[in-house]
């Protein structure tokens with residue numbers, strides 16, 4: 001039996017990337033071509049550029065590249081929907097046409113030369129291959145600190161995310177199929193793959209500088225992404241309110257006892273106790289009630305996401 005070579009698509013979300021895109025397309029085509037020549041990839045493997053509503057020449061670069069070489073394909077979104085959604089759009093559009101995909105940013109800050117290692121891992125049976133940044137020396141201090149804080153918060157609150165892994169990864173076709181079962185709108189891709197749970201492996205690389213163009217992640221987009229990650233994978237903030245409610249409820253009981261003792265040992269001003277007790281007690285009761293409501297809201301929240309309950313790996317029937 002001959003096993004056919006895997007068809008790979010490299011998915012590249014692009015937002016106003018006219019300055020880097022020609023170079024990126026050339027580099028990635030070369031890498032893919034080498035793998036095809038070495039008989040590791042099927043000759044109909046391709047690049048898939050997702051233009052996320054760019055306002056510059058990005059789309060015309062993609063379409064003229066496609067005219068020269070049909071192995072460069074593209075998708076133009078009608079408006080800017082953000083990196084995560086653009087990437088998701090790309091993955092979902094081609095998922096039935098390929099055996100595996102690799103997603104990579106248009107600026108090639110992630111080292112494209114490890115793509116061949118990813119393919120090797122795929123051939124050895126990995127369904128998900130994570131690209132992990134070995135060093136972030138090239139990132140600004142601010143970016144490094146905020147990134148470290150983000151990963152810490154996520155891990156503390158129980159969401160499984162890989163440290164220093166962004167959106168550079170290989171996914172098999174069946175991982176994409178399972179991904180399509182996640183119907184939630186606020187999709188934080190990095191958190192989903194560990195949940196899916198297929199066999200995974202990691203490749204390491206050094207993160208380079210952005211050679212041209214500017215980071216499209218403004219501070220606002222970055223905070224938005226981090227907040228999405230936290231709120232869509234954990235209900236830790238609600239648990240915190242609940243814990244606060246329990247503490248203040250019991251605290252208020254202790255305070256009430258103290259206020260009563262003060263009254264009967266008669267060193268309290270008249271009227272003080274009758275104000276003190278309701279204020280403490282009602283405060284405690286209210287916070288506790290909000291906390292209980294929060295716990296139910298957390299349940300409802302995770303129900304409406306309708307996430308798949310399991311992932312089938314192998315079945316002997």
Ligand code: UDP
Nearest residue numbers: 013014015052082083086105106215216217
């Ligand atoms: N990007 C996108 N839509 C956006 C913002 C960014 O498709 O609204 C793409 C961008 O073209 C790049 C990738 O997402 O390919 C990562 O963006 P960038 O390199 O600016 O982020 P950074 O590396 O600074 O985190």
Ligand code: MG
Nearest residue numbers: 105107109210
């Ligand atoms: Mg970048």
